[in-house]
Amino acid sequence: MIKRYRILADYHQFYLWDHGESPDAPTDYTEADTVLRIKAAPFVVVVQPERNMEVPVTVEIRDEAPEVALAAWDHVAEASLALPSGKLEIHECTGGSIDILTVPAGTYRVRAHHGGLRTLSDDGLDGNDHYRIVLWPAPFADIAVLKQYVDPSAGS
Template sequence: MRQYRIFADYHQFYLWDHGTSPEAPTDYSEEDTTRRIKAAPFVVVIQPERDMDVPVQLDLCDAPPDEPLDGWDHVAEASLELPSGQLEIHECTGGSVDIIPLPPGTYRVRACFGRLGTLSEDGLEGDDHYRLLLWPAPFAPVALLKQYAGEQAG
């Protein structure tokens, strides 16, 4: 388990393959925004509720997690190809947060969003928190496992 405080400027941060240095996608559909996750070649975009520093926990797993989703407001998954075997966590307008060596391959990223309804009226304060789980898995389309019923981020 790794803990971070990530600056989610523009309501996003990235998981990507450090060796390919991908471009972050700029074409967002309404579906991408609703799902709060977007996948492109060698990159997964996580879209937190706040565009401030947010607490993020990353767990590397050997297999798909079988934990219940009850404690989360929103849960979505996407695939991430890591041909270099170097997972980089990168801020939108900031820099690299961490580079984690992993066996090269394709991974599944589950993004869990918690306490989204705790944001202040101006959206600057809140107890929202995020957990990312990553495990080796064949490529699969983005999947929405649990939809948040509140308002969408910026």
């Protein structure tokens, strides 16, 4: 299943969570969390886009792990998400629910791909950044960064 969305990434975040649990999104962010661009808490994964605006997001649900293809992406990170209800909710930070997708109940791996990060305007309002989220059934594992983005303007 592949779905495409335009998601308001207010406060540079949107959520994937278990609809049955309706968890609270984490609020205890560290600088390390922002560098990872992904954060997990029970029944929720926070994806942290570069822009604090509406961004294009593709969500793909698979039966098995996809190939790791890093070349086309600026940043790729993974986290685990428990979906005991079998209802994956995609939710904006300050908006509401975007969609609820039915999946087999269980634990999933969430791989967040961030692309076009170097296309942002100086004020961060415009750009061609885009995001691909892939989920597949997998045992629980810690957050992993497969490719780390380093902002070329950082430290200047």
